[in-house]
Amino acid sequence: MAHGTTDTRGTAASGPEAAAPRTEPGAGTRTGQSRRTDAAPRVPLRHRLRRDRVLLLMVLPALLLLLVFNYVPLIGNVVAFQDYDPYLADNAFQAISQSPWVGFEHFRHMADDRLFWQAVRNTLAIFLIQLTLFFPVPILLALFLHSFVRPRVRAVAQAILYLPHFFSWVLVITVFQQMFGGAGLVAQVLRDHGHEGFDLMTDPGFFKFLITFELIWKDAGWGVIVFLAALSAISSDLYEAAAMDGAGRWRRMWHIQLPALRPVLALLLVLQVGNALTVGFEQILLQRTAVGPTASEVLDTYVWNVGLDNGNFSYAAAVGIVKGIFGLVLVLAANKVAHLMGEQGVYKR
Amino acid sequence: MTPNSPSSPGSLSRRSLLSSTAAAALAVAGGAPLLAACGGGGATNEGTTTGKKLKDLLPVYVASGLVDPDIPARNGSAAGFTKAVPAAELKVSVPQRLGRGREFSVMAPIWGNTPKAGNPYWTAMDKAVGVHVRWQNQQGDTYGQKLGAVLASSSVPDAVVVPGWELSGKIPSAIAHKMADLGPYLSGDKVKKYPNLAAIPTGAWQRSVFGGKLRGLPMPAPITPNIAMLHRADLFAKENIEPPKTAREFFDLCKDLNAPKSGVWACGDMSWAAFRIFGVLPEDKPTYWKLVDGKLVNRCETDEYLEALEWSRKLYAAGFVHPDAKAETGNLGDLCASGKIFVYNGDLSDWYGKTVVQRVENKKFEMGAFDYFAPDGGAPTLYARPPADIWTFVSEKADEKTVRDILALANFCAAPFGSKEQRLRQYGVEGVHHTYEDGVLVKNGKGNNEVFSTYEYVASAAPYIAQPDHPDVVKGMVEWQQRQGSHVRKPLFHALQVQEPTRYTELNAEFEDLEKDIVRGRKKVGAMRQAAADWKSGGGDKLRDWYRKLLDETGSSAS
Numbered sequence: 001m002a003h004g005t006t007d008t009r010g011t012a013a014s015g016p017e018a019a020a021p022r023t024e025p026g027a028g029t030r031t032g033q034s035r036r037t038d039a040a041p042r043v044p045l046r047h048r049l050r051r052d053r054v055l056l057l058m059v060l061p062a063l064l065l066l067l068v069f070n071y072v073p074l075i076g077n078v079v080a081f082q083d084y085d086p087y088l089a090d091n092a093f094q095a096i097s098q099s100p101w102v103g104f105e106h107f108r109h110m111a112d113d114r115l116f117w118q119a120v121r122n123t124l125a126i127f128l129i130q131l132t133l134f135f136p137v138p139i140l141l142a143l144f145l146h147s148f149v150r151p152r153v154r155a156v157a158q159a160i161l162y163l164p165h166f167f168s169w170v171l172v173i174t175v176f177q178q179m180f181g182g183a184g185l186v187a188q189v190l191r192d193h194g195h196e197g198f199d200l201m202t203d204p205g206f207f208k209f210l211i212t213f214e215l216i217w218k219d220a221g222w223g224v225i226v227f228l229a230a231l232s233a234i235s236s237d238l239y240e241a242a243a244m245d246g247a248g249r250w251r252r253m254w255h256i257q258l259p260a261l262r263p264v265l266a267l268l269l270v271l272q273v274g275n276a277l278t279v280g281f282e283q284i285l286l287q288r289t290a291v292g293p294t295a296s297e298v299l300d301t302y303v304w305n306v307g308l309d310n311g312n313f314s315y316a317a318a319v320g321i322v323k324g325i326f327g328l329v330l331v332l333a334a335n336k337v338a339h340l341m342g343e344q345g346v347y348k349r
Numbered sequence: 350m351t352p353n354s355p356s357s358p359g360s361l362s363r364r365s366l367l368s369s370t371a372a373a374a375l376a377v378a379g380g381a382p383l384l385a386a387c388g389g390g391g392a393t394n395e396g397t398t399t400g401k402k403l404k405d406l407l408p409v410y411v412a413s414g415l416v417d418p419d420i421p422a423r424n425g426s427a428a429g430f431t432k433a434v435p436a437a438e439l440k441v442s443v444p445q446r447l448g449r450g451r452e453f454s455v456m457a458p459i460w461g462n463t464p465k466a467g468n469p470y471w472t473a474m475d476k477a478v479g480v481h482v483r484w485q486n487q488q489g490d491t492y493g494q495k496l497g498a499v500l501a502s503s504s505v506p507d508a509v510v511v512p513g514w515e516l517s518g519k520i521p522s523a524i525a526h527k528m529a530d531l532g533p534y535l536s537g538d539k540v541k542k543y544p545n546l547a548a549i550p551t552g553a554w555q556r557s558v559f560g561g562k563l564r565g566l567p568m569p570a571p572i573t574p575n576i577a578m579l580h581r582a583d584l585f586a587k588e589n590i591e592p593p594k595t596a597r598e599f600f601d602l603c604k605d606l607n608a609p610k611s612g613v614w615a616c617g618d619m620s621w622a623a624f625r626i627f628g629v630l631p632e633d634k635p636t637y638w639k640l641v642d643g644k645l646v647n648r649c650e651t652d653e654y655l656e657a658l659e660w661s662r663k664l665y666a667a668g669f670v671h672p673d674a675k676a677e678t679g680n681l682g683d684l685c686a687s688g689k690i691f692v693y694n695g696d697l698s699d700w701y702g703k704t705v706v707q708r709v710e711n712k713k714f715e716m717g718a719f720d721y722f723a724p725d726g727g728a729p730t731l732y733a734r735p736p737a738d739i740w741t742f743v744s745e746k747a748d749e750k751t752v753r754d755i756l757a758l759a760n761f762c763a764a765p766f767g768s769k770e771q772r773l774r775q776y777g778v779e780g781v782h783h784t785y786e787d788g789v790l791v792k793n794g795k796g797n798n799e800v801f802s803t804y805e806y807v808a809s810a811a812p813y814i815a816q817p818d819h820p821d822v823v824k825g826m827v828e829w830q831q832r833q834g835s836h837v838r839k840p841l842f843h844a845l846q847v848q849e850p851t852r853y854t855e856l857n858a859e860f861e862d863l864e865k866d867i868v869r870g871r872k873k874v875g876a877m878r879q880a881a882a883d884w885k886s887g888g889g890d891k892l893r894d895w896y897r898k899l900l901d902e903t904g905s906s907a908s
Binding site: 086091115173183289291292294 | 672675
């Protein structure tokens with residue numbers, strides 16, 4: 001069966017490709033204009049569906065999930081323009097139809113909402129700190145593991161690095177509290193030696209860095225996987241050629257490994273920017289009392305407090321919409337920058 | 350240790366306590382529309398129900414008198430039972446099965462793992478009541494979020510347990526819209542069909558009137574404080590330490606005991622105790638008002654509130670508070686039990702909960718609770734707690750026979766201590782879940798895993814504490830309640846279910862965060878003055894007028 005499938009695909013694909021040689025993006029020989037006219041309506045949709053049916057089938061479950069859990073709920077955003085009360089009727093659709101419309105009232109309210117802006121400021125600050133402190137760590141770790149560690153040791157090191165990724169945030173924060181809290185190991189050792197104790201966990205000024213360190217401890221090892229995969233795809237010929245030319249370790253890293261990582265880097269960076277306003281929810285909610293909302297309230301915890309705890313679903317939905325639109329604009333902008341730098345980004349035109 | 354074992358009715362497990370206090374400020378904020386009778390909006394059911402209208406709704410009270418408690422209730426305390434009798438001597442409170450075999454679903458919070466369906470405990474309960482219950486147990490910590498979603502859906506379970514601390518946001522609106530009026534089954538003399546329900550004190554029923562109708566089946570609670578200054582009484586006795594009598598003495602005691610170098614701190618966060626020492630009004634609506642020279646004054650505007658915060662702040666500033674309490678991680682009760690802190694404020698049920706665990710290893714282990722004192726010594730001002738704070742509601746869609754069977758279950762669950770029914774509900778089946786030998790009643794492993802207290806949320810008897818395995822603990826707890834009870838006064842609107850207009854929903858949302866910021870030294874006490882001023886201009890004054898009107902209509906219930 002599998003054999004047959006491959007055959008059909010092979011023959012189906014060979015026809016059109018013979019007629020229209022594959023376009024190499026970035027090959028520089030064709031302009032965007034000609035590429036579009038060339039490649040577009042060659043193969044009828046029907047044929048393409050038949051040709052790719054196995055691949056399409058494989059994508060289908062994911063598409064369905066996306067549809068049901070990401071697109072259908074978008075309809076619910078209409079409550080942002082209502083004074084929504086979910087308990088008016090038996091189901092959400094009836095409740096929406098019975099709730100009064102208030103237009104842009106909630107969006108206006110947002111503009112004067114001190115707490116909303118405090119959440120925005122915290123969110124952006126945490127994003128910038130994580131981008132500068134967290135993002136490079138997996139890359140450096142991957143380069144280090146790939147270049148300096150022997151393969152057998154590497155496997156062990158990787159396993160140890162991955163492990164914290166599977167811990168829940170409650171556990172991670174407990175571990176940090178036991179280590180760096182006011183009654184933690186470090187503080188107690190200091191006290192034993194006649195110094196003042198210290199408490200890293202309840203310092204609002206340090207909080208944004210603290211959660212970044214927690215994130216690094218938990219997820220940097222996991223982030224290494226992608227980069228290690230990209231590094232192992234580099235042909236050993238390149239290293240040999242470079243070595244022949246007398247390139248040392250650092251030269252090889254600079255001229256071979258980093259350029260190989262560039263497309264992945266650009267992709268991840270664009271995605272990261274798109275998620276700029278999503279900086280961690282559970283992790284922050286759990287440490288809210290320790291440092292107070294002034295330092296810790298971010299958009300997601302704010303939506304949670306307003307929407308679920310205060311029952312103000314409409315206002316929470318309005319904040320969610322603003323967050324979504326802002327995220328979309330950021331992705332588009334970051335993708336544009338990636339294109340300008342000659343990378344593919346998340347999608348190509 | 351048994352997950353839900355400290356199940357003295359009226360006192361909740363620690364987790365529920367945490368959610369209760371966490372949600373308390375939100376509950377205050379969470380006005381939502383309902384209730385007829387007063388204050389501006391008949392259509393939205395705002396206000397409360399009082400007077401003759403309320404009297405007509407309430408079931409009559411017929412005391413049980415089945416079993417006399419070893420320590421009778423006094424000053425609003427629970428009654429205490431210190432002895433267990435053999436099964437043969439148990440009384441019968443439900444002479445004939447009231448259930449007619451209906452199958453229905455009940456959604457309830459659970460702190461622990463829910464037992465498997467068809468387990469011997471549920472089967473025995475079903476058989477004894479004459480019903481078939483499909484439990485939909487949800488984790489207690491996140492119950493509020495589940496509740497909101499379930500009530501918004503079209504498949505509301507036949508019966509739903511709602512704890513008072515989840516009555517925030519629009520939940521009261523859901524109750525008024527989707528839950529059945531039980532008045533036709535229970536009001537007045539009709540309740541006599543269910544004798545154990547008739548023995549539930551009137552105050553608890555009064556708190557069960559939602560949206561102008563009797564909708565809730567209450568779990569009664571003592572009106573004495575639930576928060577106590579708990580400590581290791583055995584350690585205090587060993588060191589000959591006298592309990593503090595003033596706020597100053599408490600501070601000095603902390604100074605003596607604090608020893609961070611040895612990993613020992615004096616106390617946990619003491620804000621909840623401070624609110625009681627300084628006589629601060631309750632944080633929940635509708636009881637957060639008092640009359641000063643004929644004018645309504647809110648909790649956030651009082652001097653005692655600021656003084657309590659300032660005193661708690663000083664404990665932090667002096668370094669007496671355990672760092673884990675500052676970060677709000679870990680379990681303070683466990684820290685106290687293991688001697689890492691000397692005093693913490695927690696739910697009174699911890700007294701039993703910690704004792705039962707610790708005495709396995711250390712027979713001399715003893716918890717205790719300080720008596721409350723006024724800041725400068727003498728009698729404190731303590732405000733009465735609501736006489737019920739957990740209810741079960743029946744879906745409006747349930748047909749009459751199902752409602753009757755749910756009431757049959759409630760009647761069974763409300764059986765008093767010393768009855769066959771209570772023994773089965775609390776301890777499961779003899780030989781399977783518990784053993785009785787020489788007056789000692791003990792749950793075994795299976796009992797601890799299966800016999801959970803979800804049934805008591807469906808309805809409970811008048812408040813009692815019964816832990817025959819540790820009679821000294823029962824005595825200590827009830828006597829503490831009675832001593833505090835002598836200082837308890839009823840706040841305005843005590844025992845009433847009041848629905849504030851929705852426009853004031855978020856008015857009080859910031860106070861709890863601010864309290865935590867202030868005591869931890871992140872903000873000055875002055876910030877609370879500012880917040881109170883914002884509260885006033887942001888709608889507080891209008892809320893005051895609204896309550897003024899309500900007060901004029903209902904009359905004062907304060908004592």
